[in-house]
Amino acid sequence: MPKHYRPPGKKKEGNAAKYITRSQAVKHLQVSLPLFRRLCILKGVFPREPKKKVKGNHHTYYHTKDIAFLQHEPLLEKFRNIRAYDKKVNKAKAKKNRDLAERLLTRRPNYTLDRLIRERYPKFTDALRDLDDCLTMVHLFASLPALESEKIQVKRIHNCRRLSHEWQAYICRTHKLRKxxxxxxxxxxxxxxxxxxxxxxxxxxxxxVLTDDVDFNVMLTFLEFYETLLAFVNFRLYHSINVKYPPILDSRLEALAADLYGLSRYFAANSSATVLGSQAVSSSGAEQIDITKDGTQPDESELRLAQLQHQLPSNEPGTLMHLVEDASCEDEDDEETRECKTLFKNKKFFLSREVPRESLLFVIPAFGGVVSWEGEGAPFKEADQSITYQIVDRPTQGHIFLSREYVQPQWVFDCVNARIILPTDAYMVGRVPPPHLSPFIDNEAEGYVPEYAEMIKRLQAAARKEVLPIPGAGKEDLDDPQNLLVEGIISRTEANEVAERKQKMLALENQYHNELQLELQGVQYSSSVSNMNKQSSVEDTEAWEESLPDMQQIAEDTTTMSKVVMSRKKRRLYEAMQIGKERKRAHVNLLKERKQKIEAAQGSEKS
Amino acid sequence: MAKRETPRLDSLNKKKKEKEKKEESSKHQQEENVDDKQLHQGFSGDEEELTESESDGPVLSEDEDYVSADGDDSLHNDPSEENEGGSSESHQGIEESDSSEDEVAPRNTIGDVPLEWYKDEEHVGYDIAGKKIKKKVRQDKLDSFLASADDSKNWRKIYDEYNDEEVELTKRETRLIRRLLKGKAPHAEFDPYAPYVDWFKWDDAKHPLSNAPEPKRRFIPSKWESKKVVEYVRAIRKGLIKFDKPKEEPRVYHLWGDDSSSTEKAGHGLAYIPAPKSKLPGHEESYNPSLEYIPTQEEINSYQLMYEEDRPKFIPRRFLSLRSVPAYENAVKESFDRCLDLYLCPRARKKRINIDPESLKPKLPSRKDLKPYPVTCYLEYKGHKGAVMSIATEASGQWIASGSIDGSVRVWEVETGRCRRVWEIGEAVHYVAWNPLPGLHILAVSSGQDVLLLNTGLGNDEEQKNIEQLLRIETPGSMDDTGNTTSIVSWVQDDKHGGIRLKHFKTVSSVEWHRKGDYLSTVMPAGESRAILIHQLSKKLTQRIPFKLHGLPVSSIFHPTRSIFFISTKKNVRVYDLLKQKLVKKLETGLREVSSIAVHPAGDNVIVGSREGKLCWFDMDLSSQPYRILKCHPKDITNVAFHHSYPLFATCSDDCTAYVFHGMVYSDLNQNPLIVPLEILRGHSSTNGRGVMDCKFHPRQPWLFTAGADSVIKLYCH
Structure with missing residues (x-):
């Protein structure tokens, strides 16, 4: 009898009963493969890795419970209905009965995904946890062109744009952006x-860029789910800050492709009326002041908004209200939010034409700044004297206002990551900006700290030590913290350098001590050997000399000997870890080597 | 005529059947008009109602008509005629007929009877109301001629005998007549040569399939259709059917409204495995990374030489300003790949170990506490010209013997390294073994097919005498008594070296003494059933072991205290009880090829070295499986050895190293043996791919002798 023989009538057991292959599953569900894929995507069913692959290595395995779960899905029946209905339509079309086909198409059965979302994410935090892919996908599609050949409809793209802007508006509004x-x-x-x-x-x-090797059907199925998910998440988030969802936007701003700004205005209008739940931004207050300055046009839209909301905010009292709320709401936020909120406080930015507007319109208000841009519908014009920074990305700047600083867009992002206002010298117009570093990397863990990261760290330390204790003096004095900062930086850098030198000395000393100790050990056992064996002094010295270069050998021996006693499993694990470490080290060494080469090249150029 | 009457008659039939009976003529007409009536009905239910209501009026007037018909005539005639005309007009617009009678209504109603019948009467017939139509007064011919001569239109006038009236032809009628006279079609607009239109649908058929007359139903509006229409109309009126339904927008609502009820587990009892998040970008993905992150051109070129899997997916680039950054070409592709990963990749929960690799190392007792053990090379014994294959220590520890591949056997003094004596055997020496008895300085040497028992000449005179006596074979005749074994081994006096030569029939690989010094066993790997022999020195006897051998024997060894015998084949080690003559145990090594074996002096533990560099420690009380397998050497283990008194054992290998281990065996049976690697001894150099050939411990001191293929013997001391 073969080993795996199962007599007839006996049920399958173990992995053979628990897992089925994909083709078995498709057959079991009586659906086509594309439909199966679609169901899997929508239900979040994924293949699993059985401990023992009964059918072979080249199959994908689904858990039978997962498949049963799919089988009881009402959506499956719905899809079947739709398929039958589509057959009707096709038949009508084939018979050139266009009226019937059109009439049928208007009454096509439809399905909703809200139940699935609730099922997959029983709690709101679960949904948030899985939101990464959702947001990335929605943002990608928001920037894709509509392609009829690939069934990417304009409507969906617009929906994606809307959803992404709503999300960004919420993040921006509540200052939740971190990096x-x-x-x-x-x-x-x-x-x-x-x-x-x-x-x-x-x-x-x-x-x-669109490539051919992409199956848009799969992506669109994902997108379908993600759109619904994001809509519900947005609803919940808007609900949590007492703003009505879906927001009604000023069509004029929408037409100008300034959706985000429109949304922020919407928030402002909403919160000014609802006294309680608004975490007001300073920007909204400032905006409203500007509105009064600017004249009639924005006022109209404001009014329109108000009418839409059946609320009538009065501008000047509203700003006052915001200021009051600002103070009251502050303690609700955690430390980090407060830090983020005040980073660009009391700063006005102006974006030039060539600058990526959407992202900066998102980032700057999220950190408490006020932004305007060149073009229609902007809250204030370029000539505004109160602008402190103008974001420019061109080789030369023609007209220069002396009252403001001209910086490249990278400066904003670097400031945000460092959480301090960086000196603008390196980011001036026409210069090559300093390297832009990833905020997601822990440099210490990686083992290599880029030069600019060290500098930023020094600046941060300086800002924390010297600038922050002052605010008792009043924030008005800090409207130009640059000078203070720079002074602080200079002194701090000196101190830091001294400290670093000290540290290096300490490290060297430590190393020396260690070496000495090791040497001492060597002496000990060579001497002990000599004592015991009553060796001649000549041999003793020989042994002593031999033991010196053998330090490395000894270290190696100890590791190999400990490896000998390890169980096989642990030994393999240990070796794998060593390989990983070695790879990391090699990468760091490569970086250091390149750095040295570059420095050498620069040095030779200078000389 | 029929047409004009239709509605009236309909209503009449329904309402007043008595009056109908009175009228004879109407009965005929009713039957004729069934078709017309049904046609009329078929238009729609609504229309039917309409016509019904419309026809109410004339019905009433008709009643009056009949009432008046009994009395006088002319007074009531006019209104009825007007009514009739109105109703007929309303119908004429709807229905049309081809019959010529309809065009001009004849006044006379006599039908097709010869007019001669009325020749003598005052009247020519009856009008529709049944009154007599009086004959006109005849004009005389002259008058009529004159009248005709005066009247220019006379030529148009025709006398209608039937109705007794003069009819004046219109221009159109004259034209018609003219055309008829010419033999043309009466209407000018009729085109006799119009292009032929084939109304028949041929549907790929050559001939009309059926010449059956068109069925009636083709001309009748469907009853069910009309019912359906009524149904729809009613539904529309009631508001059941709505047009232009507004498109429903996807509804968004507070989905996670009550988190309290959401505590129920998601789904179906299977653990949800969240997909791993995509990797966060590092410095190198920046649009403007530090210079050191950008590979040089050579490095980029070298990527092409790599395998496609090893090639880095992303090559860092540097842009000098944000405006010069292009769209990422793989954006859609990467997103798609992520989608594929999400729904196609099998997921499994893997425990990620985030520990310090050093913590994996077992905690061993400090080596300092386990002293003494051999650490450094103290002495070298040089003199051999070939690889030293084997060494043996004398029981007192004062001497060692070594056999080399150059055919010499040497005896060295341990303390000084002086070579005491040399035998030139002539053939490569594979194994030397010193008799374990302290007073019996006999050396067993295997070289080729022979085993030599040599007198080393050590010890005092008394001992020498004893030895010489032992090594003398009395009479060659006595050999015959040994019987069948003579064919295997012959004991021959060797005068040249002063000992006994045991001539075997195959190459002898190893020789081992029994602890009492009287017996010795030899192993001939190619000897098959007679591969292992036991010789008795005192009786000069040789005997086979009474056990069947399984596999190729590698070595054999006596138990240090009991009468137990270990035979290791390539795979297994078998343990035999020599007294009871039976198998005690079979130790399964699981190794590929066993090379050497050593028994702990207490006798319960065995170590086995293999050619794949693994060492097995067997605890015989525990199980027949190895207690511990140590992978210590990358190359073959050539030999293993236990120390007699210290808890030490050593392995030596072809990789030119020897390992020294601490191997503590406790008398408490519950406690497992403790094995700690202590030292790696180096010093030998590799010759012909061989490293250290043999290792032996000093019998008293914690010293280790190693014999190398580089013809040197080394002594490692603590």
């Missing part, structure tokens, strides 16, 4: 919502 990073792939953002760190990637706002 940003401009990469070659796009711009990464990290926000912290309800204790969950959510990271997403937005592509650069350019025409995206």
């Amino acid at each position: 940003t990073f401009i990469s070659v792939k796009g711009i990464y953002y990290q926000a912290e919502v309800e204790g969950q760190k959510i990271t997403w990637l937005t592509p650069h706002t350019l025409q995206q």
